[in-house]
Amino acid sequence: MAIDLKQMPKLGFGLMRLPEKDGAIDLSRLEEMVDAYIKAGMNYFDTAYVYHGGNSEKAVKEALTKRYPRESFYLATKLPAWNMKTEDDRDRIFNEQLERCGVDYFDFYLLHSVEDGNVETYEGLNCFDWGIQKRAQGKIRHFGFSFHGSPELLEKVLDVHPEVEFVQIQLNYADWENPVVRSGRLYEILHSRNIPMIIMEPVKGGTLAKLPDALEAKYKAARPNDSIASWALRYTASLDGIMTVLSGMSTEEQMQDNIGTFTRFEAMSEAERVLVHEVRDEMLNVPQIGCTSCRYCTDGCPMGISIPDIFRAVNTMKLYKEEFRPKSFYSGLVSAKKSARASACIACGQCESVCPQHLPIISLLKEASELLDISA
Ligand code: SF4
Ligand code: SF4
Known part of the structure; x- marks a missing residue:
């Protein structure tokens, strides 16, 4: 019925x-x-x-x-x-x-x-x-x-x-x-x-x-x-x-x-x-990483880091002041091998050279690693 x-x-x-x-x-x-x-x-x-x-x-x-x-x-x-x-x-x-x-x-x-x-x-x-x-x-x-x-x-x-x-x-x-x-x-x-x-x-x-x-x-x-x-x-x-x-x-x-x-x-x-x-708009009016998810940076990353997805998790943590869901989203990315951990970055600079938003990706990934990498 x-x-x-x-x-x-x-x-x-x-x-x-x-x-x-x-x-x-x-x-x-x-x-x-x-x-x-x-x-x-x-x-x-x-x-x-x-x-x-x-x-x-x-x-x-x-x-x-x-x-x-x-x-x-x-x-x-x-x-x-x-x-x-x-x-x-x-x-x-x-x-x-x-x-x-x-x-x-x-x-x-x-x-x-x-x-x-x-x-x-x-x-x-x-x-x-x-x-x-x-x-x-x-x-x-x-x-x-x-x-x-x-x-x-x-x-x-x-x-x-x-x-x-x-x-x-x-x-x-x-x-x-x-x-x-x-x-x-x-x-x-x-x-x-x-x-x-x-x-x-x-x-x-x-x-x-x-x-x-x-x-x-x-x-x-x-x-x-x-x-x-x-x-x-x-x-x-x-x-x-x-x-x-x-x-x-x-x-x-x-x-x-x-x-x-x-x-x-x-x-x-x-x-x-x-x-x-x-x-809601006032609640969420918090500075975020200005990544547009264009993905120009990802193809050339020698470590296979899905940079925009990691930034998405970081932005969610900051905006919504929560840890559980962004962390589980991130561990899902890593366990499904859709991304290496943020900590895998070797600072080669390839991504920064192609980012149209001129984001300091290497230092942002360090911050992401501190926020998201649960295990050392
Ligand atoms: S600097 Fe880090 S994230 Fe950027 S391409 Fe190199 S290894 Fe990948
Ligand atoms: S190139 Fe820059 S704006 Fe585009 S996805 Fe990568 S970090 Fe984000």
């Missing part, structure tokens, strides 16, 4: 950053949060085999599935490529997930983190066909995947697998044009194909919940009673084709704020979108 977006709550409860006590999930607090979320009329829960080292799924059983009728909520979980070596591992993990969660079917089931590296495992172990079989057996109601790759890879996967019913992507107003995430382009691809989207990181891991004072003042002047995080949530939830916006809620305050945003949800007006874009 097709997914009816009108039936789905706009706010989903992400179970990856749960409250903890003495090094374990704090079940009594989680139960209270589950109750508050359900009482507010919402019912989409998103977990995964690997969240909290497997304990998120177990906590779902205690806090949700033992305490509420099965048909009253939607439960989503995910199959991890990195825990599988053979086709038998698909059923082994799936059956373990049913047992851990205390259910006999999942409403939404995802291949976790489709991206370069994982996609080969999912294809090699025929996980797409397997997912469709599970759906035919009634063990999965809807089948899709979460995605962390490039727009080009997304189009390729969707071309080969038109059977996919939904896709989960990272999307927020700050990352719309982030060259490492490119969430605006991912959104356009899915929207043009009418594929419902589940959104993760709408508040960019909390970054968009707290902004510099001058930027917060702009939001407060427009909507004095609304939190800063609510602007990020409303921006994403107001887009066409969004099924659910996931928030990884880890405190009661955060949950109450999110519930408030969605129980009296107002789609974002055009004037508010313009304001968000203004705030």
Whole structure:
């Protein structure tokens, strides 16, 4: 049966950053949060085999599935490529997930983190066909995947697998044009194909919940009673084709704020979108390496350094003040042999002699190496 977006709550409860006590999930607090979320009329829960080292799924059983009728909520979980070596591992993990969660079917089931590296495992172990079989057996109601790759890879996967019913992507107003995430382009691809989207990181891991004072003042002047995080949530939830916006809620305050945003949800007006874009432009107004990606420098580099890609990672780190994604983008380049490490530069000067932007590439690569090279 097709997914009816009108039936789905706009706010989903992400179970990856749960409250903890003495090094374990704090079940009594989680139960209270589950109750508050359900009482507010919402019912989409998103977990995964690997969240909290497997304990998120177990906590779902205690806090949700033992305490509420099965048909009253939607439960989503995910199959991890990195825990599988053979086709038998698909059923082994799936059956373990049913047992851990205390259910006999999942409403939404995802291949976790489709991206370069994982996609080969999912294809090699025929996980797409397997997912469709599970759906035919009634063990999965809807089948899709979460995605962390490039727009080009997304189009390729969707071309080969038109059977996919939904896709989960990272999307927020700050990352719309982030060259490492490119969430605006991912959104356009899915929207043009009418594929419902589940959104993760709408508040960019909390970054968009707290902004510099001058930027917060702009939001407060427009909507004095609304939190800063609510602007990020409303921006994403107001887009066409969004099924659910996931928030990884880890405190009661955060949950109450999110519930408030969605129980009296107002789609974002055009004037508010313009304001968000203004705030974003000011946030991102940081000096960057002025590389235009013309790639004149790369052919002649004796060390095979993909200079513009490395600069892209550095710019993302500076602009978006984050480390994880630029570093994983960089290590992906190096491990796929698309580039040597920045530290491999032998300062021959070939690249600088051809760069139309006259960039001091050798010293910029030294800086990049300090920022990005994890191992010495
Ligand atoms: S200076 Fe470094 S980056 Fe530039 S061409 Fe030579 S080895 Fe490659
Ligand atoms: S030649 Fe200069 S501007 Fe062009 S890709 Fe290389 S570093 Fe960037």
